Amino acid sequence: MPVGPRPPDVTVAGFEGPLDLLLELVEEKKLDIFTVRLGDLADGYLARVRAMVALPADEVSAFLYIASRLVLVKARGLLPSLTPPSEDDEIDTEEGLRLRLIEYATTKGRAEMLGDRMRAGERAFHREGGTVELPPKGGNPDALAAAWLKVLALTRRAEEEIEVPGERYSVEQRTAEIEALIAEQPAVTFATLLGDRPTLGYAIVTFIALLDLYRRLVIDITQDELFGDIRVERKVGRMEELPQ
Amino acid sequence: MTRSVIAAAVEAVLFVAEKPVSRSELTKTIGAGGKAVADALAELEEWYQGTGLRLQHEGDDWQIVTAPEQAPFVATYLGADRLRLSSAALETLAVVAYRQPVTRAEVESIRGVNCDQTIYTLMSRRLIEELGRRDAPGSPFEYGTTWEFLECFGLTSLGALPTVLSPEGVRSEGAVSR
Numbered sequence: 001m002p003v004g005p006r007p008p009d010v011t012v013a014g015f016e017g018p019l020d021l022l023l024e025l026v027e028e029k030k031l032d033i034f035t036v037r038l039g040d041l042a043d044g045y046l047a048r049v050r051a052m053v054a055l056p057a058d059e060v061s062a063f064l065y066i067a068s069r070l071v072l073v074k075a076r077g078l079l080p081s082l083t084p085p086s087e088d089d090e091i092d093t094e095e096g097l098r099l100r101l102i103e104y105a106t107t108k109g110r111a112e113m114l115g116d117r118m119r120a121g122e123r124a125f126h127r128e129g130g131t132v133e134l135p136p137k138g139g140n141p142d143a144l145a146a147a148w149l150k151v152l153a154l155t156r157r158a159e160e161e162i163e164v165p166g167e168r169y170s171v172e173q174r175t176a177e178i179e180a181l182i183a184e185q186p187a188v189t190f191a192t193l194l195g196d197r198p199t200l201g202y203a204i205v206t207f208i209a210l211l212d213l214y215r216r217l218v219i220d221i222t223q224d225e226l227f228g229d230i231r232v233e234r235k236v237g238r239m240e241e242l243p244q
Numbered sequence: 245m246t247r248s249v250i251a252a253a254v255e256a257v258l259f260v261a262e263k264p265v266s267r268s269e270l271t272k273t274i275g276a277g278g279k280a281v282a283d284a285l286a287e288l289e290e291w292y293q294g295t296g297l298r299l300q301h302e303g304d305d306w307q308i309v310t311a312p313e314q315a316p317f318v319a320t321y322l323g324a325d326r327l328r329l330s331s332a333a334l335e336t337l338a339v340v341a342y343r344q345p346v347t348r349a350e351v352e353s354i355r356g357v358n359c360d361q362t363i364y365t366l367m368s369r370r371l372i373e374e375l376g377r378r379d380a381p382g383s384p385f386e387y388g389t390t391w392e393f394l395e396c397f398g399l400t401s402l403g404a405l406p407t408v409l410s411p412e413g414v415r416s417e418g419a420v421s422r
Contacts, residue, residue, distance in 0.1 A: 017355055017356040017357035018356045018357070019355065019356035020356070059357075062356060062357055062358075066356065100353075100354075100356070103354055104354060104355065104356065107335055107338050107339050107342075107354055107355065108335060108338075110338035110341070110342055111331065111334040111335040111337070111338040112334075113338075113406055114334050114337060114338055114341070114397060115329070115331065115334045117397045117398060118327050118328075118329060118334070118396070118397065121315050121316065121319065121326050121327075122312035122313060122315050122398045123312055123315050123319075123327070123395060123396050123397060123398045124298060124300060124309035124310055124311070124312055124315070124394070124395045124398050124400075125309060125310045125315070125318045125319075125322065125324070125395070126262075126263075126300075126307055126308070126309045126310075126395065127259075127260075127261075127262060127308070128262075128322075
């Protein structure tokens with residue numbers, strides 16, 4: 001936008017280019033694009049261009065180019081016999097310039113139509129990321145069934161372990177059992193007492209029972225090394241105190 | 245009316261396709277003749293009238309898309325941004341759309357201004373693309389519209405571009421010789 005005061009009826013920023021400005025002049029004066037004498041627009045066009053000094057030089061040059069064509073057309077209109085029209089550039093003749101202007105007007109109409117469609121937002125969408133992720137080839141239903149059976153077996157085993165309820169083994173009951181066992185054989189390992197795959201509850205109850213027996217001086221507990229097996233031995237000399 | 249067997253097959257393939265499928269690919273995939281597939285596509289096109297879907301094609305590439313009338317709902321669902329273009333970019337797009345294949349110099353000649361920036365903008369938004377080089381001095385690039393252009397403007401094909409009349413109501417195609 002130009003800085004400072006500017007002529008009230010000139011909107012420099014409102015144009016898309018020199019042809020747009022020319023078209024604007026035609027429409028402003030309600031002239032017929034097919035019959036207007038384009039040379040007559042030269043003065044009005046130059047007045048607009050003069051108000052555009054704030055534009056970059058390369059942009060102004062495009063406007064000046066069209067202005068020069070308009071002046072040329074106007075001059076030819078005034079002196080038709082003295083200036084044979086150049087055949088090199090179609091824009092040098094009035095009809096050539098007119099065709100350019102009509103083509104631009106059509107383009108502008110099409111651009112407006114596209115703009116309307118764009119603003120209406122009536123667009124289409126396609127499926128995004130619709131590719132199906134296929135599993136690797138060679139899938140074997142039997143292998144799947146076998147895998148499922150394995151999972152089932154694991155579940156069943158876990159259920160069995162859970163089915164051994166810790167409550168079935170009270171400390172008192174376990175103490176009595178170990179006491180009876182120790183009465184028959186002088187020594188037993190902790191691992192033997194736990195048996196295969198003990199539940200956590202069974203192990204705890206067994207361990208507490210041992211601690212109780214140790215406290216009551218029924219047994220001796222020895223462990224040769226860290227994390228080694230714990231030996232449970234009958235305490236000699238206290239056997240007479242054991243109940244039958 | 246029920247769909248023919250081939251139309252149903254074409255519809256199924258296009259439904260899962262992520263990108264446009266050429267007619268020859270459809271022919272090969274379905275194992276039907278080219279004419280039968282063409283008929284099936286026409287049948288589907290008619291079938292989709294008044295539904296939420298459309299059959300869009302550029303040249304011989306086909307794709308199922310949503311109907312432009314349903315765009316607000318689809319856009320909301322997808323969280324899609326609305327396309328915004330300046331009037332300068334729209335003018336350049338209009339020239340490319342109606343005159344393709346077209347070179348930069350031709351676009352600039354019609355618009356009367358430098359179009360570097362607008363062509364770059366339209367390229368980066370995938371609305372136009374370089375089609376190749378013209379066999380002419382300087383071998384300039386030729387530009388054309390893309391599949392995305394059709395989609396963004398809700399056009400089922402380039403043939404669906406509206407005929408825009410010149411301000412005076414005269415179809416200007418005849419007025420401009422090229």
